Structures are given as structure tokens and as C-alpha cells.
Amino acid sequence: MDSKDLIILEDLYGAKNYHPLDVVVSKAKGIWVWDVEGNKYLDFLSAYSAVNQGHCHPRIVKALTEQAKEVTLTSRAFRNDQWPMLAKEICDLTGYEQVLPMNSGAEAVETAIKAARKWAAKTKGIPQDQSEIITCANNFHGRTITIIGFSTEPLYRKDFGPFTPGFVNIPFGDTEALEEAISPHTAAFLFEPIQAEAGIIIPPGGYLEKAKEICEKNNVLFMADEIQTGLGRVGKLFACDYENVKPDVMIVGKSLGGGCYAVSAVLSMREVLGLFAPGEHGSTFGGNPLGCAVARESLKVIREENLVTNAAEQGDYFMSKLATLKSRHIKEIRGKGLLIGLELKEEAGGARRFCEALAKEGLLCKETHENVIRFAPPLVIKQKDLNWAFKKIKDVFKALD
């Protein structure tokens, strides 16, 4: 079947909860993907940072296929030989004491919320059903009812209520608002250190450090969602490392599964995760040996291929190239490491038409909201490929100017 037929099938039988570019991918390797007709594209989105190690990384595929021949799923009713190894390795890498494994990012965020409420009830002594979690405007933490309940994006919420109570919203990047929002019932502050889905919004310098200090002073858990920013994307292992703050609770996902398998996790101290008792939380697939084997190799690839350093270096290089881009449509270019947003002016006619034009040139980018184009290639990318991508971007901006 060709691309046209597949698009017709998808739109007829599939729920239309996405608005994809009409590129039907049937093969991928490293930073490149190919469509059904054999056209080649550079992937400049990396599945929202889930394929940071590059598509079908040979070592990760090998870990996946070898583990698939041994044992794939036991459920946590029994133990398996991969989960303890991942648990130790990820704690060693990140400096946390314990980890709770899930699958999707949203599940890990839900887990962190449950952990915070548990801690509030058991340790902080907040009365049952009265704890509050502070979240930020323009957040993106996933798509469950609880999570969209504290979203400020009308599109994510409308028609899906009623929502879970217990959340307080404040502006992002505003430590005074955080201080004011804290009450004796506050369990946690949940935030993204850089708001990626909101359009690569970077808070003012010193924000994380100050917010951490406020949380510490008030005995409030500082909970970072680094599902997209973490594990190297922004040029440090975690975005919080830029301000040397260590969150009490760290949420990871996406590239933890190396683009091969859905693996997410919540990391924290024993004081928090140690409060879960058997039966209080779980997931049939969370911690399964197949996912754990993939995650172990995904972390090894990040470390051994120096992807964090490469993201920092290539990110700086690409930002310097982008700074030379001249177009009346550009409002701002911002980013850290290889998480870069190009914001267009209102009158530019929206980011979508730029992404469509770029796709025709062989560069796959996706708009976030109306006016931001996200540049986020796999972290294995090299300078010569960035030069290639930059030329395409330059051409498209020239053509659409």
C-alpha cells in the first residue's frame, strides 16, 4: 500500500486525536527515517525526545531481541532478573535511593502525585483528602483525567471534566507566586524545568534554585517532570543540573525506553517511595524484564556514547547557526542543548506551514501550539547533519519570507 492509501485507512479507522504531517514512515535508522515510497527524511523531533539515542539503535535493538527470547513479562507477582539491575543502575546514575517503574510518562506523573499525597499523609501529617499540589500555568504532564485537570490549556480540558481536586495553579517562573500559594496543606510543587510542550519556555535564571529553597523551607516536595528534558536532551543529564538543584522527586520516561519500549519511572529517596506498601500501587507491565533490559541498555548508550556532552556541543553549535538566520517572521529562538524552539511572529501565518514546507525538503519538524517550531533531533546527531538541516531551514525561510 502506498502513503495515500495508508493515510485514508488511518483517517477512516483511527481516532483523530492527532494532526500528523502526512509522512508515512516505514523504516528508520539513527537520525534518518524513510517513508513508504522510499523518500528519506532527517527526524528533527525524535518522537518528542523518546528516541534520543536514535532510531533502532543497534545495541538497544539487540537488548530488546535478546531479552525477548528469554522472558518478557512476569508481572510483579514474581520477581525477575532485569528489574533489580535497572533499579540499581538508574539509582547509581542519578543519585536517588529508590525507583518505582511504570510505562507511560503520564503513569509516572500519576505515581509521583500518589507518592506526594502518601508522604503528605504519613510524614507531613496533612489531614486525609486535604493535601494540595502546586502546578504551573502552561504545564504539560500527560493526558489522564487527573493530569489534564490541572492543565491550563482549554483544548486539553474542554468536555473532559469533572476533574480531580487538590491542585493549585501558579504562573511559571514566578517564585513569589510559589511562596504565596504554599499553605499548611501543600504536599508538593510539580513543575517542568523547561516547559517543552508549551513552546520551549525557559524560566528566568535562578528560578529553580529559589523555588527549591522555598520548598525546602516549607517542607514541600520539589517534584520535577523531566520526562522530556531529562537524560541528556538539554545538554545536562537533567535540566535541573543547570542550577545544581536536586529534586526530591524526579520523573523520567520517553528516552528511558530508547524509542523501543515504553518505560517510565519515579525516582526519590527512601523517605518518599519507601512509604508505598504492597497493593497500594502497581502496574502489570511496570518493571517487566523486556522493558527493563531495554532501559538498561538505553542508559548505557547515553553514557557510553557521551550523548549528554554531544547534546550540549551540537546544541550550542546549532543555536549559533540559527542566530544567523534572517527572516522577518522570526520572533525569538531559544533553547538548551538540543531542545530548541523557534518562535514565529503572529503574522507569519503559523508554524504548521513551515513544518509542511520543511517536510517537503526532507526535514521532519513539528509545531508546538500555533507559532513555535521545535528543533529536537536525536542526540547522536553530528555537525555535518546539522549543517544539512540548517540549509533546509534557511531555504524554507527564504521561500516563505
Ligand SMILES: *Cc1c(COP(=O)(O)O)cnc(C)c1O
Ligand atoms: C511526554 C510528556 C509526558 C507524558 O508522557 P506520555 O508517555 O506521553 O504519557 C509528561 N510530561 C512531559 C514533560 C512530557 O514531555
